Amino acid sequence: MSAISSTVLKRTAAGTAGAAALGIGYASLVERNAFTLREETLPVLEPGTSTLRVLHVSDLHMTPGQRLKQNWLRELDRLEPDLVINTGDNLSHQKAVPAVVQSMGGLLARPGLFVFGSNDYFAPIPKNPLKYFKKDHKRTHGDPLPWRDLRAAFTERGWLDITHVRRELEVAGVRIATAGVDDPHLQRDRYDTIAGVPNPLAHLRLGLTHSPEPRVLDQFADDGYDLVLAGHTHGGQLCLPFYGALVTNCNIDRSRVKGPSKWGEHMQLHVSAGIGTSPWAPARFCCRPEATLLTLVPAPRREPHTDADHGVSHSEAVVR
Missing domain, CATH: 1.10.287 (Helix Hairpins)
Structure with missing residues (x-):
């Protein structure tokens, strides 16, 4: 040479x-x-229903010393959302519960719903990043985290734990039928505990899960839910320009790794790219940390159609 x-x-x-x-x-x-607020409009409400503003937060992965993140989260209350949804992975440290509660600030005084994720139950540990490219890799967990303390703090302030329960509530004049599952990433989901068609008189049928696993999304869609909110993916966390996410860390495809998408014939899915990262992988590329302000508006009214076999007319916008 x-x-x-x-x-x-x-x-x-x-x-x-x-x-x-x-x-x-x-x-x-x-x-x-570089925390950012993303805004989306989703036509998922029953025709004639008032608009509903929903703040979706997920994957805080909080440690006590993360002041920038905590200060930014506190500012979200200025958005004055009608409803706050938290889809889990709030903790990354044994002593992070006070930081999470203080960061949520005024949001905890607003109507809120939540489910937990794997990093509410177990602390993150160092991992070989190449494992994320193998969906069936063996999962290992760190020390238990004080999720019960976090749950108590949320529920004492009025937020509702939707894990394996069905609930109905009215927010800003919108009647919501909601249900959620425990984290499918840990195989803790038991959809049979909430299975069945939600109230057809509700203006919104809302499902919650931490990890957007297709088996769970299919069940929500089959039961007639309008919208499912999830987190877990971090939007891919490390993405490439013009290509997007390399991995999703679950079984959905890369095109659904963050933001809204359609699942099945009628259901909308929204996956949050999340606000934090594991302390063992503190980096994001082409995938800024985010919360999302969802403006839910009425869906277009579907034209009634005739069932020639049974001689009846019905509208799928009312009965699903």
Whole structure:
């Protein structure tokens, strides 16, 4: 190899290493703390229903010293949402419960619903990142986390735990039939405990789950839910420009890794990209940490159609 070729190779290697270092620095120091609010409008309410503003937060992965995250979360109350939905993974430290509660601030005085995720139950541990590319890899858990203390803090302030229960409530004039499951990522979901068609007189039929596993989403869709909210994916966390997420960390496809999408014929799915990261993987790239303000509006009224076999007319917007 000539001296010139050797010099070019060394400069190329040095440039590649420098670019990688800059990328890692940006992902771990800048984008990980570049919190953003995303806004979406979803036509999921019964025709004629009032608009409902829902703040969806997920995957805080809180540790006590994360002041930037805590301050940003406190500011979300200024949005004045009608309803707050928390889809789990709030904790990443044994002493993080006070930080989570204080960060939620005024949001805890508003109507709220929640389910938990794996990192409410168990602390994160170091993992080989290549495992995320293998969906059936063996899962290991860290020390237990004080999820019961967090649940008590949420429920004492009026938020409702929707884990394996069906509830009905009215918020801002909108009647909501809701149900949720425990974390499918840990195989803790027991959909049979909430199975069945939700109240057809409700203006919104809302499902909650931490991990958006297809087997659970299919069951919500089969029962006639209008909307399911989930988290867990971190939006892929490390994404590539023009390509998107490399992995989803569950069994949904990459196109659904964050934001709204349609599941089945009628149901909408919204997956939050989340606000935090594991302390063992503190980086985001092309995937800013986020909360989402969802404006739920009435769905277009479906035209009644005639069932020729039975000689009756019905509208699928009312009975699903």
